[in-house]
Amino acid sequence: MQLRVSSFEDVKESAQPRAAQPRVFPLPLLKIFLPLFALVAVGFSVFGVYVTRRIGVLPAAAVGGLFRPLCVEEPPSLDRWVRPPADLMHSMNDEELFWRASWVPQVKKYPFKRVPKVAFMFLTRGPLPLSPLWEKFFRGHEGRYSIYVHALPSYQANFTSASVFYERQIPSKVSEWGQMSMCDAERRLLANALLDISNEWFVLLSESCVPLLSFNITYQYLIRSRYSFVGVTDDRGPYGRGRYNASMAPEVTIEQWRKGSQWFQVKRKLAVSIIKDTTYYPKFEKFCRPHCYVDEHYFPTMLAIQSPNLLANRSLSWVDWSRGGAHPATFGKVDVTEAFLKRIIGGRNCSYNDQPSRICYLFARKFAPSSLGPLLQLAPIPLGLG
Numbered sequence: 457m458q459l460r461v462s463s464f465e466d467v468k469e470s471a472q473p474r475a476a477q478p479r480v481f482p483l484p485l486l487k488i489f490l491p492l493f494a495l496v497a498v499g500f501s502v503f504g505v506y507v508t509r510r511i512g513v514l515p516a517a518a519v520g521g522l523f524r525p526l527c528v529e530e531p532p533s534l535d536r537w538v539r540p541p542a543d544l545m546h547s548m549n550d551e552e553l554f555w556r557a558s559w560v561p562q563v564k565k566y567p568f569k570r571v572p573k574v575a576f577m578f579l580t581r582g583p584l585p586l587s588p589l590w591e592k593f594f595r596g597h598e599g600r601y602s603i604y605v606h607a608l609p610s611y612q613a614n615f616t617s618a619s620v621f622y623e624r625q626i627p628s629k630v631s632e633w634g635q636m637s638m639c640d641a642e643r644r645l646l647a648n649a650l651l652d653i654s655n656e657w658f659v660l661l662s663e664s665c666v667p668l669l670s671f672n673i674t675y676q677y678l679i680r681s682r683y684s685f686v687g688v689t690d691d692r693g694p695y696g697r698g699r700y701n702a703s704m705a706p707e708v709t710i711e712q713w714r715k716g717s718q719w720f721q722v723k724r725k726l727a728v729s730i731i732k733d734t735t736y737y738p739k740f741e742k743f744c745r746p747h748c749y750v751d752e753h754y755f756p757t758m759l760a761i762q763s764p765n766l767l768a769n770r771s772l773s774w775v776d777w778s779r780g781g782a783h784p785a786t787f788g789k790v791d792v793t794e795a796f797l798k799r800i801i802g803g804r805n806c807s808y809n810d811q812p813s814r815i816c817y818l819f820a821r822k823f824a825p826s827s828l829g830p831l832l833q834l835a836p837i838p839l840g841l842g
């Protein structure tokens with residue numbers, strides 16, 4: 457091995473006496489030198505084994521590489537599959553991304569300490585006016601959440617490096633309400649978040665969403681839940697079954713047709729089901745056209761057919777439809793009072809892990825930018841954000 461030869465020469469040089477000597481080694485010197493050589497050789501072997509264990513592969517080139525400037529690519533280790541992508545921007549198209557994101561380990565036990573994270577996925581057109589409230593919500597809980605933002609491709613986010621939203625934008629495309637491009641954006645968020653093996657829950661939020669409870673309560677509520685939270689109802693009226701198109705059969709029958717809010721909170725297993733679906737997607741794309749509002753039907757219907765037993769059949773995002781009309785109420789500065797927030801958080805009964813629970817919502821919408829001031833002021837009291 458080249459390495460040992462060169463070190464042999466180093467040793468030989470240092471072992472040579474200062475004064476002029478015959479070219480032939482005197483025997484007594486050889487007696488000192490031989491054990492020394494053996495020691496150095498053993499040292500390198502041990503070092504070689506150590507390097508092999510550390511980085512896996514050990515051709516001579518790899519060891520040589522340690523002594524030359526390191527230009528060889530880092531050999532694969534488990535860390536490569538565990539570490540989240542360093543940069544959320546990538547050059548994969550949707551087809552490539554969904555394929556990669558659909559990888560699922562078949563050995564269920566993780567061979568490393570996995571702290572489950574909650575992926576908060578913001579589906580927005582551009583700015584996040586309520587981001588200061590979210591900053592407060594996330595602060596101090598690093599390692600248990602990750603953030604993804606899907607905005608219009610033309611939008612340039614300007615968060616500073618101190619922000620939790622800094623460089624959390626994913627490659628995005630134009631998406632429009634009620635169209636398949638909206639479901640595509642949601643699947644894109646899920647797929648990007650799936651690339652981090654530690655993400656266990658996937659929460660879809662809009663720029664008008666606010667957290668209602670502290671991070672710790674939110675985290676525990678999700679992590680301990682047996683069911684994923686997707687609003688699933690069988691609305692027999694014109695805005696429910698009335699939107700069904702018989703051409704969707706046999707994949708989807710009118711009895712299987714469901715409606716629900718798009719703002720879901722799902723576990724990893726369902727996130728994978730959503731991004732890998734090729735059975736229902738073409739049917740919805742083709743037959744759930746404008747005035748069908750595909751984002752209200754595709755995921756609830758598909759999941760209710762495929763995995764009914766994994767669904768809580770309700771969403772954790774509160775919204776107020778009581779005013780009637782096509783859009784839910786939006787709350788501004790004057791609406792946000794302590795009593796208002798307490799009314800949203802409590803005063804309701806629902807089922808959680810098959811037990812009655814008073815906490816039914818973790819998030820609420822829709823809040824206008826003007827609500828930020830009172831929300832930040834009230835946050836330490838009913839929201840427990842402090």
Ligand SMILES: *[C@@H]1O[C@H](CO)[C@@H](O)[C@H](O)[C@H]1NC(C)=O
Nearest residue numbers: 582583612613614615616619
């Ligand atoms: C980012 O841009 C918006 C306007 O687009 C501006 O209101 C805001 O102050 C900017 N934020 C920072 C941190 O520069």
Ligand SMILES: *[C@@H]1O[C@H](CO)[C@@H](O)[C@H](O)[C@H]1NC(C)=O
Nearest residue numbers: 596597670671672673841842
């Ligand atoms: C939240 O939970 C973490 C981890 O369990 C804990 O270290 C921290 O003290 C908790 N924070 C609050 C405000 O309870």
Ligand SMILES: *[C@@H]1O[C@H](CO)[C@@H](O)[C@H](O)[C@H]1NC(C)=O
Nearest residue numbers: 700701702703742743744745
């Ligand atoms: C079903 O969808 C097709 C294709 O979009 C359309 O031509 C047809 O009129 C629809 N049928 C109903 C009952 O809406």
Ligand SMILES: *[C@@H]1O[C@H](CO)[C@@H](O)[C@H](O)[C@H]1NC(C)=O
Nearest residue numbers: 683688760764765767768769
């Ligand atoms: C949700 O609804 C499905 C039927 O669509 C049912 O099988 C399932 O048990 C329901 N989930 C809960 C938590 O009740």
Ligand SMILES: *[C@@H]1O[C@H](CO)[C@@H](O)[C@H](O)[C@H]1NC(C)=O
Nearest residue numbers: 802803804805806812813814
């Ligand atoms: C919730 O259930 C409790 C008893 O389980 C009942 O006393 C209370 O009135 C219920 N609240 C609502 C809003 O239904």
